[in-house]
């Protein structure tokens with residue numbers, strides 16, 4: 001238990017942890033099983049291009065998500081780009097600014113303008129009530145992002161898309177194992193896109209997937225991710241290389257087999273953080289709704305600066321000095337990053353909730369490397385910094 005500022009590393013004490021505790025630390029499943037799969041693919045000398053592990057990974061995912069088609073890819077960004085192209089999005093597409101930059105870049109990369117919409121402050125996902133005001137004759141679609149594993153308001157988004165004849169896609173990078181109204185994320189809209197990057201709940205080192213119930217769309221996605229090849233020597237479409245290699249699928253399959261163990265670890269950490277932070281002024285753990293299935297992969301804390309008496313970046317400094325590598329996801333919002341900041345300098349005027357959230361969030365380490373004792377130490381440091389905030393240097397005080 002720390003009782004004074006002097007006991008914190010920011011004041012010169014030893015850091016609480018000798019090695020950095022990172023946000024996004026990969027969960028590793030059964031190493032032995034992974035090595036078996038890697039040895040097998042090496043023995044068979046089949047490393048990419050429709051190998052058996054990619055096919056099995058696609059089948060397992062489709063089964064898990066209750067969706068007809070799953071096309072695995074080399075990463076989530078390319079999967080987004082291909083889903084956007086295969087859905088024939090063009091002109092302008094409405095997305096939240098409060099997301100990882102890849103959501104916006106996947107559009108801009110193809111000369112489609114991302115139009116930034118504000119988020120609902122509770123779900124932190126695109127606010128359906130603000131979408132219609134952004135629709136113009138150039139608008140071709142909406143991309144919702146199930147941020148931090150919180151599902152978008154899928155009914156409201158579908159109603160707007162139907163009313164205005166817009167395409168609706170989802171960036172489901174954070175949402176594997178999540179439900180919306182009890183239905184698994186994966187089959188909403190025209191298509192949903194997952195990421196299996198190392199930092200994600202289920203990882204394949206790097207990887208992604210497009211899931212859809214639309215066969216024609218799935219066929220286009222499959223062609224596009226393989227240069228447009230339809231059989232040997234026959235290219236029928238403009239395509240690129242979005243293929244997932246076998247070694248990634250081997251990791252993805254292994255990771256999937258440990259899914260329940262990852263959820264249990266994340267949930268236990270979430271409950272421990274929530275119980276610990278509850279009594280600290282100005283700090284709140286963003287709740288998960290226990291009536292929906294979720295993966296608890298992102299541990300998000302919101303700081304009310306005026307109540308806590310310390311500013312967000314100062315609190316992150318305190319944590320970093322202790323080797324707790326908290327992050328500011330998704331600060332400062334896509335609209336404040338290039339090229340959007342230059343192209344749409346006034347976008348922030350319509351994004352008050354995004355600006356507020358981006359200034360409040362602290363994402364904390366969780367996953368199988370963290371346990372309740374570690375959470376307790378982190379909470380202890382947070383409590384000490386806030387209870388003694390008056391003694392922090394002036395520039396750190398909120």
Ligand code: T4K
Pocket residue numbers: 022023024025026075076077078099100102103145171173174195196197198199206207208325329
């Ligand atoms: N849409 C959304 C909503 C996304 O969040 C993402 C990716 C995408 C689309 C695009 O999907 P991908 O194309 O990436 O499949 C990281 C990830 O690189 C990125 O995949 C992820 N979102 C984003 C939220 O986080 P950075 O720029 O924060 O990465 P970096 O290098 O700072 O690492 C993040 C943390 O993870 C650090 O604390 C270190 C730790 N880490 C990372 C790796 C790779 C490890 O401990 N071990 C590792 O192997 O983007």
